[in-house]
Amino acid sequence: MSPFIAELVGTMILIALGAGVSAGVALKGSFAESSGWMVITAGWGLGVGMAVYAVGDISGAHLNPAVTLALAFNGDFPWSQVPSYILAQMIGAMAGALLVYLQYLPHWKATPDPATKLGVFSTSPAIKHPVGNMLSEIIGTFIFVMVLLSMGANQFTEGVHPLIVGLLVVSIGLSLGGTTGYAINPARDLGPRLMHTLLPIAGKGSSNWRYAWVPFIGPLLGGSIGGLFYKNVFQGQSTPMLWVLLLVTVICLFFAHRSGRKTQESVSSKVTA
Structure with missing residues (x-):
């Protein structure tokens, strides 16, 4: 098996088990219905x-574009392989979402709420606040990457390390995930969101593309900053790219702030009218 296929299959497994537990908890008629946040975080962690x-x-089981970028920025992964890894992760995420759709085929029609169906595939904020939501994704992914790199770059795939990675995901979900649903992985959100748009899901609503940039850009920034921070602080290899990325982050947060203001103004004008 090539690294490309391995990343595709691995990400497919991750999404099938992760989005699968979300479906089991959220969709009507499931034996796991309404079993709660603890089950969701445990399911995602075990899936990872x-x-x-x-x-x-x-392949080293990156399974996440943010991890791939972090390892590349840290010098532990060749930049020439970054595009193929990210492409494989995106395709795998879409394939995993398709499996979840088929697994719960009769439950979509039995579930009346469109937002609940979307929540199986992609994340959404508990409170809509573009700056806060972006910061949540950046911080969660930053911590995720920092711990992975501290465990030894690609060596975390040996022995009990995969279970430790899973426990890390559970920990982030319990401690930091309540704000946005903790995408911490651009492929995890974008791939299934695309499938939500494409699949003939009974009674589905909007795929909420207005929000989709937050769980895509946020983890990419958080992972990249995490990789460079580790390189600068832990390895003592100073690089100006860290400051460049921090500036890019500030710019993204500024645009998130403007986006939030425009949304509030639009809502206010409709209410006034």
Whole structure:
């Protein structure tokens, strides 16, 4: 198996098990219906661990564009392979979402709320606040990457390390995930969101593309900053790219602030009218 196929299959497993637990908890008629946040965080963590076990020896089990970028910025992964890894992760995420759709086929029609169906595939904020939502994704992914790199770059695929990675995802979900649903992985949100748009899901509503840039850009920034921070602080290899990325982050937060203001003004004008 090539690294490309391994990343595709690994990400497919991750999304099938992760979005699968979200579907089991959220959709009507499931035996796991309404079993709560603890089950969701545990399911996602176990899904990550199992996916890392499955393909770690072949591709390093990045399964996440933010991890791939972090390793590249840190010098542990060749930039020439970054595009193919990210493409494989996106395709795998879409394939995993398709499996979840098929697994819960009769439950979509039984679930009346369109937002609940979208929540199986992609994340959404508990409170709409573009700056706060962006910061949540940046911080969560930053911590995720920092711990991975501290465990030893690509060496976390051996022994019990995949389970530790899974526990890390559970920890982030419990401690930091309540704000945005903790995408911490651009492929995890964008791939399934695309499938939500494309699939003939009974009674589905909007795919909320207005919000989609937050769980895409936020983790990319958080992961990249995490990789460069580790390189600068832990390894003592100073690089100006860290400051460039911090500036880009400030610019993105500024645009998020403007986006939030425009949304508020639009809502206010409709209410006044």
